[in-house]
Amino acid sequence: MDPMDAIRTTFFIECDELLAQLEEGLMAMEQGSADSETINSVFRAVHSVKGGGGAFGLDPLVRFSHVFETLLDQIRSGQVDPSEGVVATLLRAADMLADHVSAARDGGGVDESRSEQIAAAIMSHTIGGSATAYEPESDEIEGLDFKPQMIALDLPAAEPAADFDISALLASAGADPVADAAGKDEAGGWIVNFAPHASLYAKANDSALVLRELGTLGEAVITVNDEALPTLDEMDPAGAYLGWTVRLPASVAEDDIRDAFAFVDEDCDLEITREGAAQDGPDIAALLAVVVEPAAPEAAPVAAVAPPPVALALVEPEPEPAADKPFSLMDIAPHVDALAPASPSAPAQAAAAATNAPPPPQTIRVDLDRVDRLINLVGELVINQAMLAQRVMESGAAKATDVNLALTDLELLTRGIQDSVMAIRAQPVKSVFQRMPRLVREVGEATGKRVKLVTEGEGTEVDKTVVEKLSDPITHMIRNAIDHGLESPADREAAGKPAEGTVRLTAAHRSGRIVIEVSDDGRGVDRARVKAKAIEKGLISADAQMTDEEIDNLIFAPGFSTAATVSDISGRGVGMDVVKRSVQALGGRITILSTPGQGSRFSLSLPLTLAVLDGMVVTVGDQTLVAPLTTIIESLKPRVGDVRPLGPNNFVLKIRDAFVPLIDTGAALGFGKSKFDPTEGVALLVESEVAGQVALMVDHIQGQRQVVIKSLETNYKPTAGVAAATILGDGRVALILDIDGLVTAHRKAPPRVDTLAMTG
Amino acid sequence: MTELSLDGRDGSELISFRIGEQEFCVDIMAVREIRGWTQATPVPHSPRFVRGVINLRGAVLPVIDLADRLGLGTAVETARHVIIVVQIGSRIVGLLVDAVCDILSTADHVVQKTPDLAGDQMQGFVKGLIALEGRMISLIDLGLVLDTHQAEAA
Numbered sequence: 001m002d003p004m005d006a007i008r009t010t011f012f013i014e015c016d017e018l019l020a021q022l023e024e025g026l027m028a029m030e031q032g033s034a035d036s037e038t039i040n041s042v043f044r045a046v047h048s049v050k051g052g053g054g055a056f057g058l059d060p061l062v063r064f065s066h067v068f069e070t071l072l073d074q075i076r077s078g079q080v081d082p083s084e085g086v087v088a089t090l091l092r093a094a095d096m097l098a099d100h101v102s103a104a105r106d107g108g109g110v111d112e113s114r115s116e117q118i119a120a121a122i123m124s125h126t127i128g129g130s131a132t133a134y135e136p137e138s139d140e141i142e143g144l145d146f147k148p149q150m151i152a153l154d155l156p157a158a159e160p161a162a163d164f165d166i167s168a169l170l171a172s173a174g175a176d177p178v179a180d181a182a183g184k185d186e187a188g189g190w191i192v193n194f195a196p197h198a199s200l201y202a203k204a205n206d207s208a209l210v211l212r213e214l215g216t217l218g219e220a221v222i223t224v225n226d227e228a229l230p231t232l233d234e235m236d237p238a239g240a241y242l243g244w245t246v247r248l249p250a251s252v253a254e255d256d257i258r259d260a261f262a263f264v265d266e267d268c269d270l271e272i273t274r275e276g277a278a279q280d281g282p283d284i285a286a287l288l289a290v291v292v293e294p295a296a297p298e299a300a301p302v303a304a305v306a307p308p309p310v311a312l313a314l315v316e317p318e319p320e321p322a323a324d325k326p327f328s329l330m331d332i333a334p335h336v337d338a339l340a341p342a343s344p345s346a347p348a349q350a351a352a353a354a355t356n357a358p359p360p361p362q363t364i365r366v367d368l369d370r371v372d373r374l375i376n377l378v379g380e381l382v383i384n385q386a387m388l389a390q391r392v393m394e395s396g397a398a399k400a401t402d403v404n405l406a407l408t409d410l411e412l413l414t415r416g417i418q419d420s421v422m423a424i425r426a427q428p429v430k431s432v433f434q435r436m437p438r439l440v441r442e443v444g445e446a447t448g449k450r451v452k453l454v455t456e457g458e459g460t461e462v463d464k465t466v467v468e469k470l471s472d473p474i475t476h477m478i479r480n481a482i483d484h485g486l487e488s489p490a491d492r493e494a495a496g497k498p499a500e501g502t503v504r505l506t507a508a509h510r511s512g513r514i515v516i517e518v519s520d521d522g523r524g525v526d527r528a529r530v531k532a533k534a535i536e537k538g539l540i541s542a543d544a545q546m547t548d549e550e551i552d553n554l555i556f557a558p559g560f561s562t563a564a565t566v567s568d569i570s571g572r573g574v575g576m577d578v579v580k581r582s583v584q585a586l587g588g589r590i591t592i593l594s595t596p597g598q599g600s601r602f603s604l605s606l607p608l609t610l611a612v613l614d615g616m617v618v619t620v621g622d623q624t625l626v627a628p629l630t631t632i633i634e635s636l637k638p639r640v641g642d643v644r645p646l647g648p649n650n651f652v653l654k655i656r657d658a659f660v661p662l663i664d665t666g667a668a669l670g671f672g673k674s675k676f677d678p679t680e681g682v683a684l685l686v687e688s689e690v691a692g693q694v695a696l697m698v699d700h701i702q703g704q705r706q707v708v709i710k711s712l713e714t715n716y717k718p719t720a721g722v723a724a725a726t727i728l729g730d731g732r733v734a735l736i737l738d739i740d741g742l743v744t745a746h747r748k749a750p751p752r753v754d755t756l757a758m759t760g
Numbered sequence: 761m762t763e764l765s766l767d768g769r770d771g772s773e774l775i776s777f778r779i780g781e782q783e784f785c786v787d788i789m790a791v792r793e794i795r796g797w798t799q800a801t802p803v804p805h806s807p808r809f810v811r812g813v814i815n816l817r818g819a820v821l822p823v824i825d826l827a828d829r830l831g832l833g834t835a836v837e838t839a840r841h842v843i844i845v846v847q848i849g850s851r852i853v854g855l856l857v858d859a860v861c862d863i864l865s866t867a868d869h870v871v872q873k874t875p876d877l878a879g880d881q882m883q884g885f886v887k888g889l890i891a892l893e894g895r896m897i898s899l900i901d902l903g904l905v906l907d908t909h910q911a912e913a914a
Contacts, residue, residue, distance in 0.1 A: 380818035623801065669804035712803070715821040715851045716813065719803055725813060725820045733801040733813045733820050745805075 011052045012105045013365075018045040019098050020434050026091050027437060034075075034082045042090075043072040044266075049097065051263075053104065060110065061100040067119045068093050071126045079127055089121045095438050188275030189250045192257060195225070195243030198236075200267035202362075207244065213260040214246050221247040247275070368464070371424055375611060378414075378421045379708040379727075385414045386729040422463065422609060429507045429516070430458040432470045436478055436505060443482045450489050450500040451482055457507035462514045463609035469586055470516065470606070476579045477518040477602045478503060485522035485600055495597065497521065513588075514608055519601035525594040527551045534560065552592045552600075556580040587613060587630045615707050615736065616684070617728075618698040620666045625698070626707055626726055626736045633685045633693065635701060638662075643678040653683055653695040660685065662695045665737075668746040669721055688743045696742070709736065720745045771867040774890075776897050777844065777857040779827045779835075783897040784857075785864065785890065790846045790902055794860055797841040808834070811856060816845060822906075823854040829905060830885060848902050855905070864892065871899060 025042035050065035071090070074080040082090075096110075096118045103110040192214065196207050214220050225243040235241070248257065257272055258265075389407055397403050433455050444451040462470075486492075486501035493499050504519045527548060534540045534554045554560060558577040583590045588606035607613070607630075615626035616635075642654045643662060651662040662678065683695040707726035710733075712719060723738035776785040800812030800823045809828040813820050823843055827835040835841065835856055843854040871888040887901040 376818050383815075383818070671802070671804070710818070710820045712813065712820060715819065715853060716803070716806075716810075720805055722804060725801075727815045727818065727820070731815055732799065733815050735801065735803070 008056060011056065012101070015049055015052065015101045015105075018049050019094070019101065020431070021045045022094050022097070023091075023434055023437065026087060026094055029082055030084075030087045030091065036076070039072070039076050039082070043069065043076050046072055046097065049101065056104075058100075058104045060112075060115070061097075061104050064093075064100050064115055064119060065097060067122050067126075068097060070128075071122050074127055080125060086125050089118070089125060091437075091441065093118050093122055095441070098438075190246075190248040190252060190254070190257060191271075191273050191275050192246040192248065193225075193243065193269070193271040193273075194246065194261070195228075195269040196240045196264065197267045197269075198238055198240040200264050201238070201240060203267060205264050205267065207242075207264075210260055210264060211244060211246065214248065214257065217256050217260070218249045218252045243269070250274075371421075375421055375425065378418050379611070379710075382414055382418055382708065383727045383729070383731065385410055387731050390729050422611065423461075425464045426461040426608075427464050427467050428459045428461050429467060429470060429514070432467060432474060433458045433505060433507070435471065436474065439475060439478055440482065440503060443479055447483055448488065449482060449486050451486060452500050452502050453478075453505065454502060455505045460507040460509060460514060462606070463611065465610040466514070466586070466606055466608065469582070469610075473579045473583055473590070473604060474505065474516060474518065476576070477604070478505065480576060481518055481520040481522070481600070481602070485520035485524075487523050491523075495523075509608075510605070512608065513605050516604040516606070517601055518604075519599060521599040524596040524598055524600050525552050525555065525592070527596070530554050552594050555592065556590070586610065587628060589630070611709060612706050613709050613726075613736065615705060615726075617702040617705050617707075617734070618665075618682075618684070619700040619702060620669070620698050621671045623666075623671060624702070624728060624732070624734045625665070626705075626734055627684060627686070627696070627698075628723070628736065628739070629704065631686045631688070631739045633687055635682055635684050638678045638681075638683050638695075640679050651678065653678070655685065655695070658693075660693045660695050661691060661743075662697060663743065663746045665696050665698050665742070668742050686739050688739050691743050691747070694739075694743055696737075696739075707734075707736070771865050773863055773865050774897075774899065775844070775863055776861045777842075778859045778861055779830070779857050780832055782832070783861060783895055784826075784900050785897050786844070786846060786855075786900050786902055788863065790848070792845040792847055792852060795843050795845065797837050797839060797843060797856070811837075814843070814854060816852070816854070819852060821845070821852045821854055823856055824905060826855045826857050826900075826905070846902055848906055851906065853906055864890070864897075874898075 022042055022045040025038050025045065028038050029042070046065050046069045050062055050069055053061040053065060068090075071080065071086075075082050075086070080086065096115055099110045100115070194207070194210070196205075200207070211220075211222055214222075223245045225245060226241070228243065229235075229241045254272060261268070261270055389411065392403060392407060436455070437453055440451050440453040481503050482501070486503070487495065487497075489499040492501060502521050504517070506517045506519075508515050531540070531546065531551050531554070534551075534557065535542050535544075537560060539554065539557050539560060540546070556576050556579075560577065580590050583604060583606070586606055587610075588604060590605075591603045592600060593603070594600040613626075614629040616629055616632055618625050618627060636655070638653055644652050644654065644659070646652050651664075652659040653662040662683065678697055681697045681699050682701050683697055685693060685695050688694045707728075710725045710727060712722060712725050712735075721738055721742040722735045723741070724736045725733050726736055728734050773788040774785040775788045775791055776783055778784075795816075798814055800814045802812040803810060803822070806812075806822075809825050811823040811825050813822050825835050827833055835858070837856065841856060841858060842860055843856055844860065845852060845854050847853075869890045869892060871890055874886045874889060885900055885904050886898045888899045890897040890899065
C-alpha cells in the first residue's frame with residue numbers, strides 16, 4: 001500500500017473513534033452533564049477530525065468541522081450555554097460530520113443543502129454568527145477563532161467559570177488589572193517547561209518535532225532536564241524521563257507556543273510562563289490552587305502577599321477587552337479545572353492532579369487477519385488435542401496415570417487458550433448501540449414522534465463476528481418500535497402517558513448467550529388488527545383459534561405488515577420476517593412480549609460467537625453430519641405405525657396426532673441410500689423456516705458436541721443443504737446441516753444420484 | 761497466481777506428476793504442499809470430479825480427482841495416491857494424482873504449444889507440452905481445473 005494511503009486509512013479509523021467519542025460526549029451533554037471534561041473531549045474530537053481533514057485536503061469536511069468547532073469552542077469557554085436546543089443542533093451536526101467523513105472516505109458527495117442548513121443552524125447559535133465561517137486562504141485560523149470572543153466578553157453573561165473570578169480576586173488583592181496588563185509587555189521572554197509522558201510517545205508523537213516547531217517561532221534556547229532519568233536497570237524502555245526547558249523571546253505570541261503543543265498537550269506536563277514570574281514568585285500552580293479554592297476570604301490574603309510578578313502571571317490569561325491580545329481565558333481554563341479540586345495545602349498534589357488520573361487501559365491495534373489466523377490455529381489445536389486424546393485412548397496408554405494426567409492438563413490448557421483467544425475478538429456491543437441514537441432521531445423526526453432512547457449494557461461483550469451482524473436486526477427492531485409501537489405525542493397524552501415515548505435498548509449475557517432487548521412504552525400489538533390482517537393476507541384461516549402469543553408472533557410471518565400506509569421507515573412488509581430469518585441464520589431466536597396499551601418487548605438471543613456451534617452429531621449412511629442444536633425440537637424413534645406414505649416418494653410422520661413431513665436426510669443430500677426404513681433410524685424433529693416442523697431421518701445419534709465452524713465457501717462453493725463444515729476428533733471433515741436448505745432441496749425434487757453426475 | 765512464462769527466460773520450475781500412463785506438470789509456485797491420500801468427506805450436489813473435502817490443518821478444502829476432471833476415468837484411490845495442494849486464485853484445492861515424479865525447469869526444456877485435437881476434454885486444460893527424455897509432459901492450466909462455470913453447471 002502507498003504510505004499515504006496507509007496514513008489515510010489510519011486517519012479514517014481514527015475518525016470513526018473520534019466520531020464515536022463525539023456522539024458519546026454529546027449524549028452525555030444532552031443528559032445534562034455539561035462538565036468541562038465532556039465538552040473538551042467533544043471539542044477535541046471535532047478539532048482532530050478537522051486537523052486530519054485539512055492534512056488530506058478534504059475541504060468540505062474541514063469547512064463544516066470548522067463551523068462546528070467554533071461553536072464548541074465558545075461552549076467550552078462558557079460563552080455559549082449548552083442548552084437543549086444547542087445540544088440538539090450539535091447532535092445533528094455530529095451526524096452531518098459523520099456523513100462528511102464517510103463521503104470523504106468512500107468518495108461521492110454529501111447532501112450539500114443539508115450540510116449548509118446545519119452549518120447555518122450552528123452559526124445561529126454561535127456568537128459572531130457567520131463571521132466565523134471558515135476562510136481557507138487565511139493562515140491564522142486560530143486568530144479568526146478568537147476575534148469574536150473579544151466582543152463576546154463584553155457581555156456580562158459570558159462570565160467564565162463561576163468559581164474562578166480573577167477580576168474580583170485581583171480587586172481584593174489591590175491590584176489594578178489594567179496596569180498589570182500593560183506592564184506585561186515589559187516582562188522577559190517565555191519559559192516553557194515541557195515534560196512528556198510515556199503516552200505521548202505511545203501515540204507516535206515526538207518531542208523532537210515539538211521542540212523543532214518551537215525553534216521556528218523565534219530564537220529558542222533549549223535545555224534538557226534529565227533529573228528524572230533512572231539508572232539503566234530501572235529504566236522502562238517505553239518510559240518517558242526527559243523534560244525540556246525552552247526559552248523563547250518575548251515577541252513570540254503565547255498562542256503560537258500553545259499551538260506547537262496542540263497534539264501533545266494531553267500527554268505532557270506543560271508550563272508556559274513569562275521569565276521572571278516563575279523565578280521570583282512561588283509556584284504558580286500552587287498559588288492558583290490556593291486562589292481558586294472557594295474559600296475566598298482565605299484566598300485573598302494569600303494573593304495579597306504575593307509579589308507583583310505573580311499577580312502579573314495571574315492576570316495574563318485575563319481576557320482584557322481593551323487589549324488587542326489574541327489569547328483568552330480558555331487557554332488557561334483547562335489548567336484551572338485540573339487544579340481546582342486539589343487541596344490548597346498540597347501544591348505538589350495540585351500539579352500532579354492532572355497527570356495522576358487512572359491511565360486508560362493500554363491497547364494495541366492489530367490487523368483482524370492476524371487474530372483470525374490465531375483463532376484458526378487454536379481451533380486446530382483443539383481438534384488436535386481431541387485427536388491425540390482419542391489416539392492415546394485407543395492405544396491403551398491412557399491407563400498409565402501420568403499420561404492421563406498430562407492429557408488432562410493439555411485439555412485444560414487448550415481450553416484456556418481457546419477462551420482467551422476468543423476473548424481477543426470479543427467486543428462490546430457499544431459500537432452498534434452508538435449508531436442507534438442517530439437512527440432514533442431520524443426516525444423520530446420522520447414520523448413526528450418524540451422519542452427518548454435509553455441504552456443499557458453497552459459494555460456487554462460478544463464476538464466481533466456477532467457484533468457485525470447485530471446492527472441490522474437492532475435497526476429493524478428500533479424502527480419498528482418507533483414507527484409501529486409508539487403513538488403520536490397527541491395520542492400518548494390522551495392515553496395519559498408522557499408525550500415523549502421511550503425506547504429501551506439493552507444487552508446482557510444470559511446462560512452463554514447474548515440477549516438484546518428492544519422495548520417501547522407504546523400501544524403494544526393490536527391483536528384484533530393483526531389477526532384481521534393475517535386472515536386478509538391468507539396467512540391463517542378465518543376461524544383459527546389462536547393464543548395471544550401466537551397472534552403476536554404473526555408479525556414475524558413473511559409478507560406481514562399492519563401499517564396502513566407504506567412509510568419510508570418501515571411497512572414494506574419485509575421488516576420483522578427478515579429480522580427473524582437473519583437472526584435464525586445466526587443460530588439465534590427472537591420473541592415478542594406485548595401488553596396492550598403498555599408496549600412491546602422484542603427479545604433477541606444470539607450465541608456469543610459464530611466460531612463455534614452446539615450441534616447434534618449424527619450418522620447418515622457412512623457419513624457423519626452435524627445438526628445445529630438450536631433447530632432441533634426433539635428426537636424420537638418412530639414406531640412402525642407412525643410412518644405413513646404420502647404419494648410415491650414422500651412419507652409423513654405422526655407425532656402426537658400431528659403429521660409432519662419426513663425427510664430422508666441421506667437421500668436429500670444425494671448420498672443415495674436405497675433402503676429407507678424409518679423404524680431403524682432416529683427422527684429429528686426440527687423447526688424449519690420454509691415448512692414449519694419437519695422430521696429428518698438419520699441412522700444414529702452419536703452425541704451432542706460443540707464444534708468449530710469452518711467455511712466451505714473459502715475454498716469451494718456454497719452447497720445446498722450444507723451450512724458449513726467442521727472437523728471432528730478423528731481429523732475428518734463433517735458437514736453441518738442447513739435445515740432450511742435441506743427442506744428446500746427435498747421439496748424441489750427427490751434428488752437422485754445419477755442426476756448429480758458431471759456435465760462439464 | 762502470476763502468469764507462468766513459457767519461454768523459460770525466468771527459469772520457472774514445474775512439478776510433474778503421473779496419472780495413469782500420462783505425465784502432467786503444474787507451476788511449482790502454485791503448489792503449497794504434497795500429502796498422502798486421506799479419506800475425503802463427500803459433499804452433496806457436487807460434480808463427480810470433486811471427491812469431497814478434507815481437513816488441511818484446520819482449512820476445509822475440496823479434493824479434485826484430476827483423472828476424472830481430465831476425462832481419464834475415475835481414480836481408484838490407494839494409500840499410494842497423493843494429493844497435491846495447490847493455490848488457484850484465492851482458493852486452496854487438493855488435486856488427487858497417482859504419483860509425483862520430478863521437478864523441471866522451463867529454462868532447460870522448451871514448452872511447445874498444444875496441437876489442436878478436436879473435441880477432447882483434456883485439451884482445454886493443457887497449456888503446453890514438454891518433451892523430456894523421450895517422454896511427454898503436459899502443462900496443466902490450473903485456472904481451468906476448478907472453473908466455476910463448469911463446476912456449477914454440473
